[in-house]
Amino acid sequence: MAVLGHEDDHDPLLSSVSSSPICTLPEPEARGSWLWILTLSAGISGLLFGYDTASISSALLYLAPSLSTPANPVTTWDKSLITSATSFGALFGGLVAGVCADRWGRRAVIWIADALFIIGALWQAWATTVTVMVAGRIIVGVGVGVGSLIVPLYISELAPASHRGRLVVISVLCITVGQLVAYLVGLLLGERWRWVLGLGALPAAIQAAVMFLMPETPRWQLLRGRRSAAAETLSRVYGTSEDSKISSLLDEIETGIPTGPAPPLLSTLKTLIQVPGNRRALIIACYLQFLQQACGFNSLMYFSATIFAMIGFHNPTAVAMVVAGTNALFTCFAFHLIDRIGRRRMLLWSLAGMAMGLMLCSLGFLGLPDIVTTRSAEETPLLPAVTVVVAIILFVSFYATGLGAIPWLCQSEFFPMAVRGVGTGAATATNWTWNLIVAATFLGILERLGGSWAFAGYSAVCLLGWILSWMTYPETGGLAMEEIEGVLRDGWGVKHT
Numbered sequence: 001m002a003v004l005g006h007e008d009d010h011d012p013l014l015s016s017v018s019s020s021p022i023c024t025l026p027e028p029e030a031r032g033s034w035l036w037i038l039t040l041s042a043g044i045s046g047l048l049f050g051y052d053t054a055s056i057s058s059a060l061l062y063l064a065p066s067l068s069t070p071a072n073p074v075t076t077w078d079k080s081l082i083t084s085a086t087s088f089g090a091l092f093g094g095l096v097a098g099v100c101a102d103r104w105g106r107r108a109v110i111w112i113a114d115a116l117f118i119i120g121a122l123w124q125a126w127a128t129t130v131t132v133m134v135a136g137r138i139i140v141g142v143g144v145g146v147g148s149l150i151v152p153l154y155i156s157e158l159a160p161a162s163h164r165g166r167l168v169v170i171s172v173l174c175i176t177v178g179q180l181v182a183y184l185v186g187l188l189l190g191e192r193w194r195w196v197l198g199l200g201a202l203p204a205a206i207q208a209a210v211m212f213l214m215p216e217t218p219r220w221q222l223l224r225g226r227r228s229a230a231a232e233t234l235s236r237v238y239g240t241s242e243d244s245k246i247s248s249l250l251d252e253i254e255t256g257i258p259t260g261p262a263p264p265l266l267s268t269l270k271t272l273i274q275v276p277g278n279r280r281a282l283i284i285a286c287y288l289q290f291l292q293q294a295c296g297f298n299s300l301m302y303f304s305a306t307i308f309a310m311i312g313f314h315n316p317t318a319v320a321m322v323v324a325g326t327n328a329l330f331t332c333f334a335f336h337l338i339d340r341i342g343r344r345r346m347l348l349w350s351l352a353g354m355a356m357g358l359m360l361c362s363l364g365f366l367g368l369p370d371i372v373t374t375r376s377a378e379e380t381p382l383l384p385a386v387t388v389v390v391a392i393i394l395f396v397s398f399y400a401t402g403l404g405a406i407p408w409l410c411q412s413e414f415f416p417m418a419v420r421g422v423g424t425g426a427a428t429a430t431n432w433t434w435n436l437i438v439a440a441t442f443l444g445i446l447e448r449l450g451g452s453w454a455f456a457g458y459s460a461v462c463l464l465g466w467i468l469s470w471m472t473y474p475e476t477g478g479l480a481m482e483e484i485e486g487v488l489r490d491g492w493g494v495k496h497t
């Protein structure tokens with residue numbers, strides 16, 4: 001429990017995160033285990049996000065005979081449709097989840113995601129035609145989109161400031177573990193693809209049950225005027241029933257809560273765009289989500305087996321597992337670092353390292369013959385092939401240590417309560433839009449421009465991201481969510497140290 005315990009209060013690294021004001025909220029007392037339960041139970045959605053987006057890659061190898069009819073055999077186009085249907089559904093889910101979360105509460109929306117995961121998983125397992133399968137993938141996708149927004153939001157609204165970063169990173173860690181598990185299950189179950197896809201229903205059912213034991217977030221409870229319920233939740237989170245502490249916490253949170261009835265959507269959208277601080281939060285959250293996808297990481301996640309087969313590896317699926325494994329491993333590293341060295345520093349290092357890894361990968365591809373036409377390992381020169389693998393591992397490790405997690409954290413902590421739902425919705429939708437674009441264009445780019453240009457292009461995106469982040473991404477580590485609003489109120493709040 002040490003990682004979530006008290007040591008950080010005296011951690012010199014943590015206090016060097018920034019020279020910004022230190023959080024005024026008291027630290028949790030001996031609530032380590034409770035925070036773990038909270039995070040792991042909410043993190044199951046991350047597991048499902050990862051599992052449902054990655055399990056299709058192994059299922060695709062085997063599902064064609066079961067979904068084909070003599071008149072309609074499964075085509076490559078059908079396979080692309082089946083793969084991208086999830087991202088399409090997620091785009092829609094991400095857009096509406098924020099608004100629903102403001103109306104019905106965070107917990108209710110987690111249950112909605114669970115229902116979608118369960119229905120979608122079973123639907124896919126029983127699919128007998130491509131159309132039915134695509135419908136199942138869209139249902140699961142909506143669940144993934146809803147879950148990808150609501151879980152970091154739920155965790156960050158419940159967590160104390162000093163632990164918020166690491167707790168949200170755990171939910172991203174769950175995504176990466178879900179992706180790894182999906183590859184493993186796919187490898188183990190092989191052609192029993194219906195089981196591979198149907199299994200996604202199980203963790204969702206467990207989460208739906210566990211969420212009955214979890215509280216609503218105090219911020220949403222206050223938004224709905226439920227002060228005594230919020231006080232009860234806070235006393236669970238902070239492990240204290242001392243009235244003076246709880247009421248000072250409530251007062252602190254209440255400063256960020258809008259009063260009066262919920263305004264119509266259009267006026268919330270106006271507040272999001274017209275108020276300078278909100279607009280800055282929106283710009284940062286959206287460009288970070290854009291960068292996370294446009295850097296091309298998921299083209300490796302979804303197609304690394306294809307790439308490794310192209311450059312001549314005999315067991316491409318096993319090599320591809322390296323991508324998922326490195327991603328999960330280095331997300332653990334991010335977990336360890338985030339609240340110690342700070343978000344800004346981690347993001348800048350991450351983007352610089354990714355740009356380097358991708359450039360190396362691009363150079364490696366220069367030494368390879370035309371990968372689209374080359375089919376045998378004998379034709380592949382060893383050095384460039386090894387360079388590509390090493391470069392990909394380098395890229396993935398830097399990605400996982402920063403850009404893989406920070407956009408989710410940023411979008412759940414940057415928006416003031418009044419615009420949190422629509423703001424996080426817009427950022428989540430940006431993520432899934434670019435996820436869809438990258439997944440749909442990667443193989444075409446590889447075919448038309450070749451690996452060298454493809455990866456050089458992704459590297460340029462990272463460089464652009466570095467410049468943008470250097471200019472505009474402020475440090476928010478250690479600040480209460482209500483204090484972050486102040487950082488962006490009169491400018492970008494960046495301290496160039």
Ligand SMILES: O[C@H]1[C@H](O)[C@@H](O)[C@H](O)[C@@H](O)[C@H]1O
Pocket residue numbers: 172175176179292298301327403404405408435
């Ligand atoms: O944060 C996650 C994580 O990095 C996953 O590995 C990736 O597949 C997702 O697209 C991303 O949103």
